[in-house]
Amino acid sequence: MKLFHRSTRAFALTDEGTVFYRRVAPLVRGLEEASEGLVAPSEMAVAGHLRISMPGDLGTTLLAAIAAKLMPRHPRLSLDVSFSDQHADLIREGFDVAFRAGHATDSGLHARHLTNLPLVLVASPAYLESYGEPRTAADLLHHRHVRYRLAGQVMPVTLADGTRLQTKGSFDADNGAAMRTAALNGLGIAQLLQLAVQADLDAGRLQRVMPALALLAVPLQVLHGFGRRIPARVRVLVDFVATELAGQSERRADSASQ
Numbered sequence: 413m414k415l416f417h418r419s420t421r422a423f424a425l426t427d428e429g430t431v432f433y434r435r436v437a438p439l440v441r442g443l444e445e446a447s448e449g450l451v452a453p454s455e456m457a458v459a460g461h462l463r464i465s466m467p468g469d470l471g472t473t474l475l476a477a478i479a480a481k482l483m484p485r486h487p488r489l490s491l492d493v494s495f496s497d498q499h500a501d502l503i504r505e506g507f508d509v510a511f512r513a514g515h516a517t518d519s520g521l522h523a524r525h526l527t528n529l530p531l532v533l534v535a536s537p538a539y540l541e542s543y544g545e546p547r548t549a550a551d552l553l554h555h556r557h558v559r560y561r562l563a564g565q566v567m568p569v570t571l572a573d574g575t576r577l578q579t580k581g582s583f584d585a586d587n588g589a590a591m592r593t594a595a596l597n598g599l600g601i602a603q604l605l606q607l608a609v610q611a612d613l614d615a616g617r618l619q620r621v622m623p624a625l626a627l628l629a630v631p632l633q634v635l636h637g638f639g640r641r642i643p644a645r646v647r648v649l650v651d652f653v654a655t656e657l658a659g660q661s662e663r664r665a666d667s668a669s670q
Contacts, residue, residue, distance in 0.1 A: 459488035460645045465502070465510040469588035469608040470529075470632070471495035474656055482652050489645055497562060497587050502637060509646055510635045511653065513605075521635045522642075526654050527661070528629035530606045533569070533621040534613065539598040546601075546622060549577060556582040556600035558591050569603050572626035605630065607660055632657070 466474075471493065483489065494500065500507050502521060513529065539556075546552050552569060557579040560567045566584060569577040579601075583594045588608050595602035596612065601621050612618040634650050636642060642650075 458486040458645050458648045460643065461490045461492065462508050462645055462649060463492045463494075463506060464649070465494045465496065465500040465505075465507045465512075467497050467511065467513050467588075468495045469497075469605050470511060470513070472589065473607045473660070474653060477656050478652070482649070486645075486648065489648070491649075499563075502635060508636065508638075509649065512633050512635055513630045515631060515633075521637050522639065523633045523635050524650070526632045526634055526650075527657050529632050529657075530629050531603055531627040532606045532609065532613075532623075533601055533603055533625070533627070534595055534609050534618040535601045535621050536596055536598045536617070537619055539595075539600060540619060540621070542598070549575070549622075549625060552577055552579060552601070552622075556580065558582065558594045558600045558602035559584045560588070560591060560603065561586050567603075570628040572628050574628070603627070606664065607657075610664065 472495070478491070483491075494507070497513075499512060500510055502508075502510055511526075533552075543555060546555055549571065557569075559579065559581040561584045566581065569579055571577070581600075583591075583599045585591050585594065588604055591602050591604055592609060592612070594600070595604070595609075596617055609618055613620060634653070636646060638646060
C-alpha cells in the first residue's frame with residue numbers, strides 16, 4: 413500500500429496515507445501527553461517543534477513579538493512558520509497549527525475563535541487629493557480600488573450590516589503586503605486589516621477613508637488536529653498570540669480615544 417507520493421519537489425499523502433495518518437496521529441499525541449504527564453510541574457518546560465501556517469499580515473505584525481518575547485522564554489521551542497493567505501491543508505501539508513482569517517470549513521479539525529480583526533478603508537494622501545474623498549458607501553463604487561483576491565475570487569467591501577459592495581479594481585493581489593504597497597503608491601482605496609496599516613496611518617502615509625463607515629470584522633481562528641488535550645508547546649503559542657492581539661487592540665482603542 414502506497415502512503416505518500418514523493419518527488420524532488422513535493423511530498424504528499426495518498427488517500428490511504430491520509431486515512432492512516434488520521435488514525436495514527438491521535439495515538440502519537442496520546443504518547444506525547446503521557447510523557448508530559450510524567451514531568452513534575454516545576455520541571456515542565458515547553459519544548460519541541462511546531463510547523464505553523466499564518467496569514468501574511470498577521471505574521472508580519474506578530475513576528476517581532478514572537479522573536480523578542482516568546483522564543484527567549486522557551487529556548488527549547490523551535491518554529492517553522494509559513495506566512496501565506498492561502499488556506500493550508502494541515503494534514504496533507506504537515507502543519508501542526510494554522511491561524512486562519514475567516515470562517516473555518518475544515519472537518520475533523522479543532523477550531524478556537526481568538527478574536528475579530530477590524531478592517532479599514534485606506535488610501536494615500538496623493539490619491540485622495542487627485543480623486544477626492546468618498547462621502548457615502550455609494551460613492552465608493554465610483555472610485556479606483558486595490559482589491560484582495562483569495563482562491564481566485566475578489567473579496568468585496570463588506571459593511572457591518574452585511575451589505576457587499578462590488579468595487580472596480582485598479583490593482584488586485586492575493587496578499588496584504590502587495591495591497592499595502594499599491595495603496596501607498598496611490599493606486600486606489602484598499603480594504604486592509606487595521607493592524608497591518610496602523611503604523612502607516614499614524615505616520616500619515618495612509619489616511620482612513622470614511623472612518624465612520626463600519627466594516628464587517630474578520631474572525632481569526634486557530635485550527636489544529638490535536639484534539640481537546642493539546643501539547644504544551646501548542647497551548648503556549650496560541651495563548652501568546654491571543655494575548656498579543658488583545659494588547660494591540662487595547663492600544664488602538666487608547667490611541668483612538670486620545
